[in-house]
Every structure is written in C-alpha cells, then in structure tokens.
Amino acid sequence: MDCTGASSGRDRLALTAFALVVAVFGWQGLTDPDGALRAEQDHTITLSLSRQLATYHEYHPDFVYPLPAVVMKLALGALGTKPSSLLWMAILIAAGAGCVHALSLLLAPGPGRSRTAAPLLGALAIVYCVQWDYRAVNANTFFLALVLFSFVAFERAREGAAGALLAASVALKLYSAPLLALFALRGRWRAVGWMLAWSVVFFALVPALRFGPSTAWSLSGLWIDQLLATASPEAASRVTAYNVSLLTATRAWFGGSHDELTSAATVSARALGLAFASGVALWSWRTRERLVSDPSSMSTSRDTLTGVGLVLAGMLLLSPLAQPHHGVVLWPLAAVTADLALDPASSRGRRRAALAILAMACLALVAAPSGVDKAIAMNAAIFLLAGGGVLASAPRAGGVLDASQPPR
Numbered sequence: 001m002d003c004t005g006a007s008s009g010r011d012r013l014a015l016t017a018f019a020l021v022v023a024v025f026g027w028q029g030l031t032d033p034d035g036a037l038r039a040e041q042d043h044t045i046t047l048s049l050s051r052q053l054a055t056y057h058e059y060h061p062d063f064v065y066p067l068p069a070v071v072m073k074l075a076l077g078a079l080g081t082k083p084s085s086l087l088w089m090a091i092l093i094a095a096g097a098g099c100v101h102a103l104s105l106l107l108a109p110g111p112g113r114s115r116t117a118a119p120l121l122g123a124l125a126i127v128y129c130v131q132w133d134y135r136a137v138n139a140n141t142f143f144l145a146l147v148l149f150s151f152v153a154f155e156r157a158r159e160g161a162a163g164a165l166l167a168a169s170v171a172l173k174l175y176s177a178p179l180l181a182l183f184a185l186r187g188r189w190r191a192v193g194w195m196l197a198w199s200v201v202f203f204a205l206v207p208a209l210r211f212g213p214s215t216a217w218s219l220s221g222l223w224i225d226q227l228l229a230t231a232s233p234e235a236a237s238r239v240t241a242y243n244v245s246l247l248t249a250t251r252a253w254f255g256g257s258h259d260e261l262t263s264a265a266t267v268s269a270r271a272l273g274l275a276f277a278s279g280v281a282l283w284s285w286r287t288r289e290r291l292v293s294d295p296s297s298m299s300t301s302r303d304t305l306t307g308v309g310l311v312l313a314g315m316l317l318l319s320p321l322a323q324p325h326h327g328v329v330l331w332p333l334a335a336v337t338a339d340l341a342l343d344p345a346s347s348r349g350r351r352r353a354a355l356a357i358l359a360m361a362c363l364a365l366v367a368a369p370s371g372v373d374k375a376i377a378m379n380a381a382i383f384l385l386a387g388g389g390v391l392a393s394a395p396r397a398g399g400v401l402d403a404s405q406p407p408r
Helices: 003-028 041-058 066-075 081-107 117-125 128-136 139-153 159-173 174-185 189-211 213-230 233-238 246-253 262-294 300-318 324-341 347-366 372-393
Strands: none
Touching: 003 081, 003 117, 003 128, 041 066, 041 081, 041 372, 066 081, 066 159, 066 189, 066 213, 066 300, 066 372, 081 117, 081 128, 081 139, 081 324, 117 128, 117 262, 117 324, 128 139, 128 246, 139 159, 139 174, 139 246, 139 300, 139 324, 159 174, 159 189, 174 189, 174 262, 174 300, 189 213, 246 262, 246 372, 262 300, 262 372, 300 372, 324 347, 324 372
16 A cells, blocks of 8 residues: 555645635635625735835835835736735735645655644644734735745755745845844855845845835835834834734733833833843754754754744744734744654653643634733743744753654
C-alpha cells in the first residue's frame, strides 16, 4: 500500500476544505445578508483612503499604510471597487492556502506524517484571528504568505528570492522588518543585500513612478510622521474599537477603562514588551551559537520558523493599535507548537504540553468577550504560543536532542 500517496491525497483534500472554509468567511465579509457588496470593509476603506492620499497628498490620521501598499491598492482600485474586492478576496484565499503549503515545507514532517496537519491545527488554534482577517477583508494572510515564502526561499539558499519577498512583505506591513536580523544572524549577507536593494525599489522607485519624485518624497515624510504619531501610546486612546493591544490589556490590569491611559499601564506594557523582545533576542543568539557549534543538532528549518514566529509575535505585542485580525501572524508559532503535539517521536509530556498550549490559546481567543477581556486573551495567547514555539525547538532535558528532527 502506498502510504505516501494516500497521505498526499488527504493533504490535498484538507487543503481544499481549508480554502472553502476561508472562502465562506470571506464571502461573509464581502457581502451583506441580502448578497450586496458591503461598503464598509477594510479593503474598500483602505482603497478610499489611498485614493484620498493620491488626490489631496495628505495622510488620514488613522491611515498608516506604506506608500508601496498604497500604490498596490490604487492599482487594484483601477479595476473598480467591486471587481477589486472580489480579486483581493481571491488573493487572500490563495494566500491562506499558500501559508499552509509554506508552513508544511518549513516544518517538513517525517515519512508517513501528514504535511498539512500541523499547519491546519495551528490555524485552528488561532481561528478567531484567521476568520476575522477574511471577514474584515484585510491583508494579514497575504502579508504572512510573503514572509513564509521568503523563508522557504531562505532555507533553500535562494537569497535573491528571499530578499525580494521579505522586502515585499515590509512594503505591505512593517511588522516583518526586524526579520532581516534573522538573515544576518545566519550570516546570509547576500539575502540581506537583496532585501535592502528591493526595499529601495519598493519604497523609493515605485512611489516615484506613481506620484512623481518630488511628491513621493513629500508623501514619504508625511508617512514617517504619521507612523511615529500612531506608534505612541497616546495614539491608542483615539482608537478603542477592537483594540487588543498589550497597552489595552495593562489598562485593564490596573483597573482603567478601555480609553484611560495611566502611567502604570504604559510602563507595564513597555516593560513586558521589552522583556519579550529581550527573550527573543536571547533565544535567537543562543540558537545561532548552538547551530554554529553543532550544525547537525536540530532542523534549522524549525528553528527558523520559530524565530520568524517570535519576531512577528513580538511586533504584535509592541503595537499600540493591535486588532484581532493582526493575530494571523501568530500562525507560525501555532504551527510549530502543533507540529510538536503531533510528533510521535517526541515525549508524551512535551506533546501533551504543546496540545494544552494550543487548546488554551484557542479557548482564550474564542471565549473572551470583546473589549479589554479580548485584549487580555490576545496577549495571553501571544505568550502561550511563544512558549510553545520555544518548547518545540528546544533540546530535551538532560541534553538529549529531540529525535523528531533529524539532521538536514
């Protein structure tokens, strides 16, 4: 019996089912109950704001899209609002399937194991965030697909493609900019160079071709000012709906309302964010040192995916205006944790711990009511899944390495 063929068939069926489920979520986001196209969805809102920017050369106070993303929205909008919405949803559905495929390539489960099981179980753990991205018709799944395929190319030593895809993701959302450090930590300087070169193309050449050099330069300055203003803790007080940031959570811990900004809440949020970032930096450095001293000690792909997930989770944690659909970036950590939970070569204790982490993260995100409780749940899920990612990539107690990851 060909177990590989049967497994591949089940994987294709599972991937098709996933695409159909997110398509249903997307259709709910695109249309009203009577089937008409919804006017208020993130794609149409950002398209309208992009058109305003192109016309009046001024950034809306709550609009922080980089200029390359604005140019992309304007190009889609040239098709018309309804066709562009339908096309964007098709892109998001393809991006979701692409994320599953990229995660399966990075995790590379052993013979006889399903390639899609861990990515899909990870998606189930953060289903609250995934369904919101499709129902809001946002862009986080597309952004994550760019990031993941960048690191698929990175693991295959295709530095040019890795740099281009990472630069494209930064042009859409700045969350992925710190991932350049992972290229550097692994000594892949060609990938660093390609990423920086493509960033110049996306952030300088593309806006200059669309708006003209002088206007593009002026708009870039306005965007930086807007970004700095929006990144301040005070800016978070203006946007209360769906704000699940760490700052919102610390307000709740100190007894403040959703829109009250206290010094204790701000200091606590910054301290927790700094502690998380320091932990990520320490983990990355120690992983690099271990791989340098013993390159065959563990799958570099799993280490890489954990590093990607930790960096993206840290950026979500530090954002003062995080929203539920931004939690899609937790998918890499959820997938790594799920891979451990499904790995028959790992110890029963580690597998149970990983499964418990996934269950607690899912329950927290789904069960918590909106408002400050949802903010607390989101940030608890970030720390839980970060712990799961570190557990999945860590050696076993006593120095015996996890046999589930043979040297590659």
